[in-house]
Amino acid sequence: MDNLVPLPSLGMIPERDLGAIPILDIHHLGIDFGGLHAVDDFNLVIGRTEIAGLIGPNGAGKTTVFNLLTNVYTPTRGVILLDGMDIRGKSTHQLTKLGIARTFQNIRLFKDLSVEDNVKIGLHNAFTYSLFSALFRLPAYWTSERKAHETALELLSIFDMQNLADQPAGSLPYGAQRRLEIVRALATSPKLLLLDEPAAGMNPSETGELMENIRKIRNTFEIAIMLIEHDMNLVMGICEGIAVLNYGKIIAKGTPEQIKSDPVVIEAYLGRGKEASA
Amino acid sequence: MSQQYKKIPMPLRYLINALLFAAFLFGGTALIKGGAVSNYYTKVLMLLGINIILTVSLNISTGYLGQLPLGHAGFMAVGAYASAIFMTRVGLDASVAFPIGLLLGGVVAGLFGIMIGIPALRLKGDYLAIITLGFGEIIRVVLLNIDSVLGFKLTYGAASLKSIPKTTTFFNTFLCVGIVCFLIHTMMKSRHGRAILSIRENEIAADACGIHVTYYKVLGFAASAFFAGVAGSLYAGYLGILNPSSFGFMKSIEILVMVVLGGMGSMVGSVLAATVLTAVPEMLRAFSEYRMIVYSLLLIMVMIFKPSGLMGMYDFSLSHILEKIINWKPGRKKSAGKAGEENG
Numbered sequence: 361m362d363n364l365v366p367l368p369s370l371g372m373i374p375e376r377d378l379g380a381i382p383i384l385d386i387h388h389l390g391i392d393f394g395g396l397h398a399v400d401d402f403n404l405v406i407g408r409t410e411i412a413g414l415i416g417p418n419g420a421g422k423t424t425v426f427n428l429l430t431n432v433y434t435p436t437r438g439v440i441l442l443d444g445m446d447i448r449g450k451s452t453h454q455l456t457k458l459g460i461a462r463t464f465q466n467i468r469l470f471k472d473l474s475v476e477d478n479v480k481i482g483l484h485n486a487f488t489y490s491l492f493s494a495l496f497r498l499p500a501y502w503t504s505e506r507k508a509h510e511t512a513l514e515l516l517s518i519f520d521m522q523n524l525a526d527q528p529a530g531s532l533p534y535g536a537q538r539r540l541e542i543v544r545a546l547a548t549s550p551k552l553l554l555l556d557e558p559a560a561g562m563n564p565s566e567t568g569e570l571m572e573n574i575r576k577i578r579n580t581f582e583i584a585i586m587l588i589e590h591d592m593n594l595v596m597g598i599c600e601g602i603a604v605l606n607y608g609k610i611i612a613k614g615t616p617e618q619i620k621s622d623p624v625v626i627e628a629y630l631g632r633g634k635e636a637s638a
Numbered sequence: 639m640s641q642q643y644k645k646i647p648m649p650l651r652y653l654i655n656a657l658l659f660a661a662f663l664f665g666g667t668a669l670i671k672g673g674a675v676s677n678y679y680t681k682v683l684m685l686l687g688i689n690i691i692l693t694v695s696l697n698i699s700t701g702y703l704g705q706l707p708l709g710h711a712g713f714m715a716v717g718a719y720a721s722a723i724f725m726t727r728v729g730l731d732a733s734v735a736f737p738i739g740l741l742l743g744g745v746v747a748g749l750f751g752i753m754i755g756i757p758a759l760r761l762k763g764d765y766l767a768i769i770t771l772g773f774g775e776i777i778r779v780v781l782l783n784i785d786s787v788l789g790f791k792l793t794y795g796a797a798s799l800k801s802i803p804k805t806t807t808f809f810n811t812f813l814c815v816g817i818v819c820f821l822i823h824t825m826m827k828s829r830h831g832r833a834i835l836s837i838r839e840n841e842i843a844a845d846a847c848g849i850h851v852t853y854y855k856v857l858g859f860a861a862s863a864f865f866a867g868v869a870g871s872l873y874a875g876y877l878g879i880l881n882p883s884s885f886g887f888m889k890s891i892e893i894l895v896m897v898v899l900g901g902m903g904s905m906v907g908s909v910l911a912a913t914v915l916t917a918v919p920e921m922l923r924a925f926s927e928y929r930m931i932v933y934s935l936l937l938i939m940v941m942i943f944k945p946s947g948l949m950g951m952y953d954f955s956l957s958h959i960l961e962k963i964i965n966w967k968p969g970r971k972k973s974a975g976k977a978g979e980e981n982g
Contacts, residue, residue, distance in 0.1 A: 430846060432842070432845075456847060464843065470836050470843065477832055480832055481833065481847050482848075484833060484847060489828075489829070494824055494828030495828075544847065
């Protein structure tokens with residue numbers, strides 16, 4: 361892992377990503393639900409090949425940040441630069457085309473469809489042909505479908521799931537469903553992959569495997585990955601930069617070592633010492 | 639499909655299917671011409687064909703897209719009137735006017751589908767049902783009153799649009815059934831079809847996969863309306879007379895019942911249910927007083943013992959139906975033993 365380098369904009373990115381435009385550059389992002397500032401003054405920079413972590417106690421607003429990045433919620437304030445481009449006003453499916461893919465905290469697979477079809481839906485914009493070619497089975501249909509089929513199996517082989525291609529997605533065990541969601545997100549050929557609690561419900565050995573796979577994905581596809589996770593072994597093990605969110609505000613940013621020893625973070629998670637003993 | 643699944647090369651599959659279908663079409667026509675099938679049964683068969691098209695078309699928006707529109711008869715009415723007016727007003731020979739009328743009926747209904755779909759598909763569930771129900775009724779009422787309001791003769795309102803050339807035959811009805819089923823199958827087995835299915839499965843995830851949800855919702859809805867319009871055109875040429883009252887709310891419900899009975903998202907189920915629900919009332923004509931009781935009992939029975947419909951959701955929801963048929967029929971005929979092993 362490279363050292364994190366501070367940027368003038370208060371962010372930090374790995375040394376190797378310094379030369380390039382950061383994949384994500386968020387300035388003063390915020391959203392209000394009624395009078396509640398669910399996320400407020402959120403500033404973050406993520407390097408092009410960084411694995412970044414977003415942690416915080418329950419209800420801190422972590423998933424809300426993901427929803428803001430994918431425009432499931434429209435931000436009230438702030439600017440998001442994706443690869444240097446302002447993405448305000450872009451709808452969710454446009455953002456996917458621009459390179460943001462995500463998984464969901466509560467798995468959202470297309471349960472009645474086959475595993476392969478799930479991945480092919482992720483490939484929707486990768487291999488295109490017109491409705492006319494589809495209706496009359498023109499050559500464009502056959503070539504694109506064949507490529508989609510091959511690519512889908514190739515992507516599934518990342519997690520060694522190609523032999524499950526014909527199974528309905530809903531019939532897979534929990535861990536496999538989480539992995540399939542990641543494959544489906546990868547199918548959209550993202551520049552930034554957002555993982556919402558990828559290790560939730562996994563046992564330690566599965567989590568270990570997942571950590572390896574996340575690194576492998578970053579190395580093969582050379583993309584940035586931002587993940588929300590409560591499993592501190594995973595976060596501290598693979599994240600290069602970590603941001604800690606509490607009550608919608610970033611309370612700490614830094615390397616795993618800095619975060620581990622930050623008194624503000626410990627307080628947010630465990631409460632203040634005096635109160636605890638009282 | 640899996641590797642051990644015995645595959646017939648693609649063009650051959652289509653060929654076999656087309657041949658079977660052609661045999662059915664020409665065989666049926668020959669039987670009718672030869673007098674082996676009575677006039678009454680021919681009529682029932684034509685009605686059956688129209689009902690099949692209506693059911694598979696509603697199945698697009700109900701079964702595949704996962705919405706619940708209740709105005710399907712409205713699109714049928716639009717198609718029926720569009721093609722009937724075209725055929726009666728344009729002095730073309732019926733053999734030329736009819737195919738154009740069919741297409742026109744479909745296109746006009748499809749345009750109505752887009753027009754209604756864009757505002758209506760913003761809503762979900764019960765709300766979509768109510769708004770489409772409203773649109774269906776609006777179409778019926780407009781057809782009923784447009785003449786007296788505008789002061790010219792177009793739909794003839796309650797007096798009925800008469801003397802439409804009776805161009806619908808067994809042959810062209812089932813040719814349309816074949817083409818419609820093929821087109822729906824090819825649409826659903828493509829990236830467009832997968833996009834429509836993904837919306838049914840999980841709208842938020844579909845959006846996150848880069849699918850333009852609104853576009854594909856309207857596309858599915860418009861395709862559904864288009865084919866309903868084609869069915870309407872056939873209906874106009876079948877009856878030779880059109881009255882707005884035949885496209886009321888009950889007609890929409892009747893089609894919906896067929897879709898639900900067959901199993902939502904199952905094309906084979908739709909065809910089967912349309913067949914059963916067209917045949918049963920006809921077979922029960924002899925006991926006309928008890929007809930509706932038996933009909934209702936049948937529906938209740940199916941819903942109690944097989945709530946997911948005759949064919950259920952099983953894997954038909956994946957729109958693999960026709961491919962299964964293609965895979966099965968030749969398998970059974972050419973190598974029944976092998977087919978057994980593969981499927982077992």
